[in-house]
Amino acid sequence: MTRLNTDPNIDAPDxxxxxxxxxxxxxxxxxxxxxxxxxxxxxxxxxxxREVLEAALAAAQ
Known part of the structure; x- marks a missing residue:
């Protein structure tokens, strides 16, 4: 499983x-x-x- 990356990771987020x-x-x-x-x-x-997606669902709660 790849872990859910919650660190800033978008170029030019604004x-x-x-x-x-x-x-x-x-x-x-x-x-x-x-x-x-x-x-x-x-x-x-x-x-x-699927595991990353479930981690994302949990993080968004």
């Missing part, structure tokens, strides 16, 4: 955050929630490791 906010612009609350769900599933698929 730029990514701005892009994330921009992706939500013009969306209703329901559309934003659906976008977030799709994004989570895409990233979970990329990670692929």
């Amino acid at each position: 730029d990514f955050y701005a892009a994330l906010l921009a992706a939500h612009e013009g969306k209703t609350d329901a559309e934003s929630a659906a976008f977030n769900a799709r994004l989570i599933l895409v990233l979970a698929n990329h990670i692929g490791d």
